[in-house]
């Protein structure tokens with residue numbers, strides 16, 4: 059199957075149909091970018107290898123429509139119990155992680171790969187060529203050529219505009235395209251194997267850190283369990299026997315049945331390429347970086363690469379983004395890797411301390427940490443990779459609607475419990491007044507149908523109820539934790555609360571008299587999409603009430619405004635959550651929001667005439683009521 063006259067089959071060639079290459083191919087399909095995916099093996103690996111899927115990876119899978127299938131096939135782990143020499147030291151809970159996936163999912167890598175392969179073939183979004191081994195790369199101006207050995211027999215050349223090497227730890231792409239990298243092994247070695255689970259621990263993970271060694275146990279689907287033990291310094295001739303002995307000594311569990319697959323011994327390593335991009339060749343996943351499997355972050359970091367790279371490739375392919383944006387990808391991913399790797403390495407170091415005295419100290423430290431809710435919560439966030447430092451800075455995530463939507467859910471889940479009083483603090487006590495003004499400026503009387511979008515804790519919907527006692531009011535928010543708070547205070551007032559994206563309210567066209575949005579338009583994944591949706595649901599003559607930060611039109615005051623808001627938000631983000639982005643997000647999202655005149659012009663474009671306008675807080679905030687053009691009262 060030779061491509062005609064050296065033309066690319068598809069603009070993008072992905073090398074390696076492992077989890078990362080498959081995720082990338084599926085994501086590219088979602089952006090309608092054709093790609094060819096090659097793998098040297100005819101059939102995929104059957105080993106379980108990576109078993110932990112973190113919430114950020116699940117969000118990616120939700121975007122391509124397979125999160126539910128994965129959750130059905132896997133085990134949702136909501137608690138990891140930690141043991142030391144004295145017994146249970148405490149527990150890490152994942153069930154209050156922010157966002158839609160408050161758990162870590164265990165699913166053998168072979169199942170993850172199978173689901174992603176099925177999706178690719180069902181969607182027809184990419185062409186998978188099994189039995190195609192990359193043997194050479196030549197880079198030319200504006201294109202790249204892959205030399206490929208097909209079924210270990212015949213050679214062929216596949217031209218493409220970009221080649222992405224997702225071919226794993228021993229990446230041929232990395233070697234052949236001349237990527238420089240740093241590599242080293244860590245000292246400890248481990249043995250791991252999966253067994254039918256003889257315990258009654260259910261979906262719990264258990265971690266044992268004792269003077270006699272360390273052991274980890276993770277539930278797997280199909281009633282099995284993964285055991286990982288630290289090997290003694292000199293190694294052992296019988297790793298399987300040693301593992302079973304450690305399980306018996308540390309966990310008091312007898313593994314009588316044979317392991318489900320051959321036990322694997324491994325010595326963790328660290329590898330990081332100096333650049334992720336060389337001409338038109340890019341790297342993702344283990345091809346670009348390898349970290350210790352202890353801590354379970356390697357594959358998840360690779361999924362993060364795919365998630366970041368796909369929209370950039372799509373943008374460059376369509377000519378909407380310059381190729382220089384790949385530099386941003388490289389910088390970000392190196393930073394993310396370093397954070398994940400540091401975390402992995404410190405976790406591994408903690409687990410490799412042996413000897414009764416050091417182990418006693420470690421146990422005391424663990425107990426100190428696990429006794430306190432806030433440090434325990436932070437540790438759980440770290441394990442689940444929803445940590446502020448591992449997350450891309452919010453500025454990086456505002457460029458794509460899907461990523462902005464996820465960012466919103468993450469941030470508002472984190473601050474839901476303090477949102478009410480923090481709105482007061484951040485606005486120096488003005489927030490309540492602005493909201494009152496907004497509702498006061500709406501047209502009076504009647505029994506209007508009202509919808510409060512991005513309702514947060516329900517302040518505006520509650521004021522709507524006071525103003526219109528007989529109105530039919532619906533409050534909508536995308537973040538479950540925020541909506542739960544709104545529900546608590548609003549449902550007794552006859553306000554209906556719905557978890558919905560403001561871009562897709564599912565309300566009938568022309569069915570609403572009043573739409574209100576408090577600080578929500580700036581957060582809309584896509585402002586135009588949100589305005590189009592509001593214009594769709596409002597009847598002609600209906601009102602739109604907006605309370606929003608407002609950007610000055612002139613450059614200098616606008617820059618000062620952002621400077622002040624950035625400093626104010628970041629200060630409070632750091633004070634409250636040790637994550638400057640939590641409230642620094644206000645300034646970052648405002649920086650990509652249209653300036654005042656442009657925003658008003660946009661409202662006009664979507665059919666709204668401005669009826670009243672107030673500014674507050676040195677003009678940083680705007681309270682605006684618009685009327686949808688057309689006949690109506």
Ligand SMILES: Cc1cc2nc3c(=O)[nH]c(=O)nc-3n(C[C@H](O)[C@H](O)[C@H](O)COP(=O)(O)OP(=O)(O)OC[C@H]3O[C@@H](n4cnc5c(N)ncnc54)[C@H](O)[C@@H]3O)c2cc1C
Nearest residue numbers: 074076078098108109192225226343344351354356357358
């Ligand atoms: C024992 C073990 C346990 C682990 N546990 C975890 C965990 O719990 N959580 C976690 O996040 N990570 C874990 N990892 C790491 C994880 O397995 C890897 O990070 C992950 O497999 C990387 O995916 P990838 O797609 O980048 O590469 P790979 O999975 O290695 O896939 C590369 C693909 O490229 C193909 N390929 C290779 N060379 C060529 C070539 N020349 N031409 C064409 N195709 C080629 C291969 O056939 C393969 O299909 C673990 C790793 C090990 C070894």
